[in-house]
Amino acid sequence: MKGGQSKSEATSTDQRLKTRGRKPGKKTTKDPNKPKRPPSAFFVFLDDFRREFNEANPNNKSVATVGKAAGAKWKSMSDEDKAPYASKAETRKTEYAKSMQQYNMKLASGTNRGEDEESKSEVDEAGGSEEEEDDD
Template identity: 60%
Template sequence: MKGGRSKAEDNGNDTKLKSRGAKAGKRKAKAAKDPNKPKRPPSAFFVFMEEFRVQFKRENPDNKSVAAVGKAGGEKWKSMSDAEKAPYVAKAESRKNDYNKSMKAYNKKLADGENGVEENESDKSKSEVNDEDEDGSGTAEEDEDDD
């Protein structure tokens, strides 16, 4: 049989499946994203696609496929010369400079401690947390002293 495994070869060793299953449980939780962090700037191609989508929808109003728009935009971008791409590259550079300025300001705010995100660990106020400690929910050492 071409390309297939024989039963003699398959002796019950599914090491690939076992190793994948072991790794699946060790995934780390993602860190929370800061909503105040500036978004990364688009590349020259995505700046081009912003204009191309509008033009494509005007020419093809009945087309509902996102894939078709992306495919047509990619083909158009590849066929363009560097001179035709230059305005989009310039816009992308301008947006990148704006992004770098806003990131510097954002990082400065973080360094100053003004990130605007509350750092409370729970919904309980501090007085409620202190009340629970005083309720007599003591440790084992305190219980031994009572005897």
């Protein structure tokens, strides 16, 4: 290769450009049962503001316009005006903490249940289970 990089130099550059820490082809799957994170006070405000803005401007199709108007209004609001949205966000945050605690408990018990199912299947192969004894 005239004046350029040799093949070995090009491949070493390619190796450095690859993402680090994750092997290609392996994606982590998200649990659909995991609770969503609660919105901040601004997003609680944005939910109300979006409704009002769309009623006042029915012909507006731009999401950016709504976001800019909401951001400008949020910045101009005093702390007293923001207080109801902050309190709503706090209650949602405590609900989220409770639901995450329940979710983590289910996860912890779910791993133990998997081990129990294996031991029950061994009992089934040996000749009987607890369910069959209850039916008799």
